[in-house]
Amino acid sequence: MKQPIETKINGISYRLEVEPHWTLLELLRNVLKLTGAKDGCGMGECGSCTVMMDGRAIYSCLTLAMRADGREILTIEGLAHGDELDPVQKAFIEHGAFQCGYCTPGMILSGKALLDQNPNPTDEEIKRGISGNLCRCTGYNMIVEAIRAASKKGVSRG
Amino acid sequence: MADHGGEFSAVGKSFPRLEGFEKVTGATRFLTDLELPGMLYGKVLRSSFPHARIISIDTKRAEELSGVKAVITAADTPKIPFCIIPRVANKLPLEDKKVRYIGDEIAAVAAETEEIASEALGLIEVVYEELPAVFEPEDALKPDAPLLYEEKGTNIAEHFHKEYGNVEKGFQEADHILDDRFETSPVTPCCMEPRSCIASFDGSGRLTLIANTQAPFSLRQELSKVIPLPIKKIRIIKLPIGGAFGSRLGMDSIDPICAFLSRKSGRPVKIVNTREEEFVTSRYRYRMAIHLKTGVKKDGTLVAREAKVITDNGAHNYQGYTITAGLCQKLTFVYKIPNIKFDGYVVYTNNVYGGAFRGYGNPQITFAAESHIDMIAEKLGMDVLDLSLQNIVEPGYETISNCQITSCGLRECLIRAADATGWRQKRRRPGRRGIGMASMQHAGGGIKIFFGNINCNYSSAAMKMNEDGSVNLMTGSSDIGQGSDTVLAQIAAEELGIRFEDIRVTTADTDLTPMCLGTYGDRVTFVGGRAVQSAARDVKKQLLDLASEILEANIDDLESREGRVFVKGSPEKGISIPELAEFSYFKKGRPILGRGIYDDPISKPDYGTGYGTSPAYSFASQVAEVEVDVETGKVKVLRITSAQDLGKALNPMAVRGQIEGAMAQGIGSTLFERLDWVKGRTLNSNFLDYRMLTALDMPAVEPIFIESIDPNGPFGAKGVGEPALVPTAAAIANAIYDAVGVRIKSLPITPDKILAALEEKNSIYKR
Numbered sequence: 001m002k003q004p005i006e007t008k009i010n011g012i013s014y015r016l017e018v019e020p021h022w023t024l025l026e027l028l029r030n031v032l033k034l035t036g037a038k039d040g041c042g043m044g045e046c047g048s049c050t051v052m053m054d055g056r057a058i059y060s061c062l063t064l065a066m067r068a069d070g071r072e073i074l075t076i077e078g079l080a081h082g083d084e085l086d087p088v089q090k091a092f093i094e095h096g097a098f099q100c101g102y103c104t105p106g107m108i109l110s111g112k113a114l115l116d117q118n119p120n121p122t123d124e125e126i127k128r129g130i131s132g133n134l135c136r137c138t139g140y141n142m143i144v145e146a147i148r149a150a151s152k153k154g155v156s157r158g
Numbered sequence: 159m160a161d162h163g164g165e166f167s168a169v170g171k172s173f174p175r176l177e178g179f180e181k182v183t184g185a186t187r188f189l190t191d192l193e194l195p196g197m198l199y200g201k202v203l204r205s206s207f208p209h210a211r212i213i214s215i216d217t218k219r220a221e222e223l224s225g226v227k228a229v230i231t232a233a234d235t236p237k238i239p240f241c242i243i244p245r246v247a248n249k250l251p252l253e254d255k256k257v258r259y260i261g262d263e264i265a266a267v268a269a270e271t272e273e274i275a276s277e278a279l280g281l282i283e284v285v286y287e288e289l290p291a292v293f294e295p296e297d298a299l300k301p302d303a304p305l306l307y308e309e310k311g312t313n314i315a316e317h318f319h320k321e322y323g324n325v326e327k328g329f330q331e332a333d334h335i336l337d338d339r340f341e342t343s344p345v346t347p348c349c350m351e352p353r354s355c356i357a358s359f360d361g362s363g364r365l366t367l368i369a370n371t372q373a374p375f376s377l378r379q380e381l382s383k384v385i386p387l388p389i390k391k392i393r394i395i396k397l398p399i400g401g402a403f404g405s406r407l408g409m410d411s412i413d414p415i416c417a418f419l420s421r422k423s424g425r426p427v428k429i430v431n432t433r434e435e436e437f438v439t440s441r442y443r444y445r446m447a448i449h450l451k452t453g454v455k456k457d458g459t460l461v462a463r464e465a466k467v468i469t470d471n472g473a474h475n476y477q478g479y480t481i482t483a484g485l486c487q488k489l490t491f492v493y494k495i496p497n498i499k500f501d502g503y504v505v506y507t508n509n510v511y512g513g514a515f516r517g518y519g520n521p522q523i524t525f526a527a528e529s530h531i532d533m534i535a536e537k538l539g540m541d542v543l544d545l546s547l548q549n550i551v552e553p554g555y556e557t558i559s560n561c562q563i564t565s566c567g568l569r570e571c572l573i574r575a576a577d578a579t580g581w582r583q584k585r586r587r588p589g590r591r592g593i594g595m596a597s598m599q600h601a602g603g604g605i606k607i608f609f610g611n612i613n614c615n616y617s618s619a620a621m622k623m624n625e626d627g628s629v630n631l632m633t634g635s636s637d638i639g640q641g642s643d644t645v646l647a648q649i650a651a652e653e654l655g656i657r658f659e660d661i662r663v664t665t666a667d668t669d670l671t672p673m674c675l676g677t678y679g680d681r682v683t684f685v686g687g688r689a690v691q692s693a694a695r696d697v698k699k700q701l702l703d704l705a706s707e708i709l710e711a712n713i714d715d716l717e718s719r720e721g722r723v724f725v726k727g728s729p730e731k732g733i734s735i736p737e738l739a740e741f742s743y744f745k746k747g748r749p750i751l752g753r754g755i756y757d758d759p760i761s762k763p764d765y766g767t768g769y770g771t772s773p774a775y776s777f778a779s780q781v782a783e784v785e786v787d788v789e790t791g792k793v794k795v796l797r798i799t800s801a802q803d804l805g806k807a808l809n810p811m812a813v814r815g816q817i818e819g820a821m822a823q824g825i826g827s828t829l830f831e832r833l834d835w836v837k838g839r840t841l842n843s844n845f846l847d848y849r850m851l852t853a854l855d856m857p858a859v860e861p862i863f864i865e866s867i868d869p870n871g872p873f874g875a876k877g878v879g880e881p882a883l884v885p886t887a888a889a890i891a892n893a894i895y896d897a898v899g900v901r902i903k904s905l906p907i908t909p910d911k912i913l914a915a916l917e918e919k920n921s922i923y924k925r
Binding site: 143 | 172174175177178179181182183184185186187188190191347348349350351352398399400401403432433638639640641811812814815818819820821822823844845846850851852853854856858859
């Protein structure tokens with residue numbers, strides 16, 4: 001039986017009815033049509049489904065939709081303000097930090113969550129911060145450089 | 159990274175991706191994100207036995223489940239086998255009488271939801287008669303081995319034999335002969351987007367398949383045969399694709415299955431593989447056993463080489479033959495060796511069938527060949543750098559396999575990689591650190607192959623200039639994440655003399671774009687790029703014709719740069735391209751349309767193997783630095799330096815991405831990655847058990863671009879996508895030998911192998 005939840009997603013308040021077994025990823029993709037978060041494995045191993053919940057990066061495929069009740073969710077669709085990209089997004093473009101782009105939404109949000117908590121991370125800390133996100137295309141170093149560049153700009157602290 | 163712009167306005171510059179904004183904002187719609195109105199979800203029932211006869215299939219209960227709209231078995235299909243190499247086709251979209259590996263497709267369901275489709279699969283009752291199975295190619299060759307294809311009378315799918323020169327005589331001239339056996343492991347591409355497709359039919363019975371494909375035109379041909387439908391009744395669309403790496407070159411069973419389900423249900427149907435299906439059924443890199451014998455003179459001259467390769471073909475034919483036969487050509491490269499003999503056996507087993515995965519057999523053979531070179535240098539007491547420099551191929555050289563080398567920066571690759579790492583100082587230092595080197599050649603502009611009955615290496619492009627001077631570029635070349643759309647737009651912008659930003663690219667839709675054979679063999683920049691260049695020249699000629707009329711100037715005196723056509727030497731006497739476009743549309747009543755093709759005239763066919771030569775060859779030398787923990791057997795890669803002859807870097811940032819990404823895959827397949835098969839069952843069908851590199855595993859890497867400027871490549875460029883992982887395994891294995899003196903000849907090089915080898919080495923010393 002569906003259960004009511006109240007949640008804020010990308011700044012918009014929702015009252016939703018969700019099945020208790022739905023994952024947050026299913027809610028985002030299937031109901032709200034926010035397809036930026038990807039389903040790469042469905043088991044919390046690849047990180048393609050990463051979103052932010054109350055400021056922390058989480059695997060939405062391992063999080064029940066019910067857990068979003070009373071919380072704030074940020075998906076990749078909510079990160080930019082119109083055409084004004086977040087510094088992490090901008091750095092990903094400038095530094096060639098993606099190729100196929102499938103892991104990119106999750107990777108950017110892991111980077112964003114890291115910089116929110118640690119505005120000037122070392123490369124090792126950046127690597128640790130994105131170690132739960134798999135990328136098969138880039139070899140990661142250009143992603144690390146992008147996140148480092150976004151951190152130095154120091155505008156991602158909000 | 160510095161730009162190499164020079165006199166160019168668009169090529170040689172690190173333009174960010176055309177589709178960058180969409181990709182970083184989540185706006186990019188991948189196939190898996192797409193829904194069509196009334197769409198059903200398809201699921202495939204797969205064999206749970208490695209080898210069995212299908213006695214009966216009962217789908218009644220599945221059909222009765224509420225929400226199920228179609229259930230199909232082989233009986234609902236025309237049972238036409240397919241293969242990317244049509245001559246050897248023996249895979250049915252849905253198997254009929256027999257299953258030959260755990261994962262073979264037997265039946266499929268389309269239902270209102272994925273859950274219902276999955277539930278329905280569980281209601282299909284299959285009665286099997288289990289058959290004895292065989293999993294090791296060497297066992298499959300034994301006389302009493304169970305046969306996968308009884309009518310064939312043997313498990314040898316194909317045997318390829320070739321001899322160049324006189325190997326026997328060559329070995330007689332040798333002072334030393336090394337004879338070793340190497341093994342590689344099955345490595346799977348791990349595309350982040352699971353393979354998927356959406357099929358739908360329109361009212362006239364025309365099929366549209368949105369597919370994860372690297373070669374939409376080749377997929378159209380394959381589908382046309384198995385549905386069957388005429389070419390004109392099929393449209394293939396490739397959307398942004400979450401990885402491919404060679405594994406999505408040919409059709410997969412889910413493509414026709416999806417079409418059959420859609421036709422039966424009368425609704426669009428979407429199939430998305432689960433991650434487990436990706437691990438169990440994807441085209442992975444074939445595993446090979448390679449016996450390599452090399453003869454060398456005392457002075458370091460290589461005189462003969464003999465290879466016997468056994469490829470685990472798995473249960474069905476795919477690219478086993480062309481990949482294995484193609485190894486022979488690769489052995490005639492890197493070094494000048496006058497006598498070469500090759501025997502390749504492609505052997506059926508009850509394992510999943512393999513395919514191309516970045517390198518097309520080259521990672522396997524190069525691991526063996528470049529480990530061997532290191533061993534030969536050791537035997538001769540030479541530095542392997544000197545041995546390599548003494549024997550390498552050069553510009554203008556034609557191999558004994560008839561490959562004409564044009565540009566070749568291999569010497570520079572070796573020297574620059576050695577200089578950048580302090581090679582001579584670091585080699586043979588005491589301690590647990592080691593340094594190793596390996597080189598390679600690879601097709602740098604595709605290969606002459608058969609497309610249907612036609613032997614070619616072909617791409618084409620069309621271009622439409624709009625009334626505002628902006629351009630739509632249409633080409634069949636598929637961007638599979640590597641960034642070819644961006645590079646092709648750079649080529650178009652450069653050739654036309656307009657801004658990169660004014661070009662829109664539409665690719666890989668068989669209804670809208672001119673034909674291209676596909677994305678493989680490092681050919682898109684070279685062959686696709688030349689086709690785009692030719693289309694751009696067609697448009698430019700039309701612009702110059704108009705300008706010549708308006709400016710009353712001779713066409714040969716005009717040039718097109720920075721959005722204007724003007725008289726050479728008098729830039730003030732000119733007209734802007736938007737004005738010319740407007741003039742053409744509204745005054746002349748003539749749309750500006752350009753077309754271009756490139757079917758490379760340089761490469762040569764090989765009618766025996768179907769795997770011909772290339773119009774250009776890329777080269778690379780890599781130096782790996784490692785540290786080995788002798789207590790745990792763990793290898794830490796400290797740094798890899800990769801000097802790569804890529805002709806010219808058209809987009810240095812994208813090129814760096816290709817090289818680094820390939821190296822990450824190379825390190826993974828050297829140290830961690832292997833599909834663990836036990837009696838045909840894949841034990842590690844998830845990302846926890848199948849270890850690909852994470853950010854924490856990635857060492858420092860240094861790509862060095864060697865720009866040899868190929869005479870035929872667009873602006874001198876050659877392919878760049880595959881080479882950087884080809885020599886990685888040998889470079890690391892050679893570095894491990896340099897560090898701790900053990901030679902590991904099988905991949906992946908896991909700690910247990912190192913510990914066992916160290917133990918053996920130490921026990922020899924104690925004796």
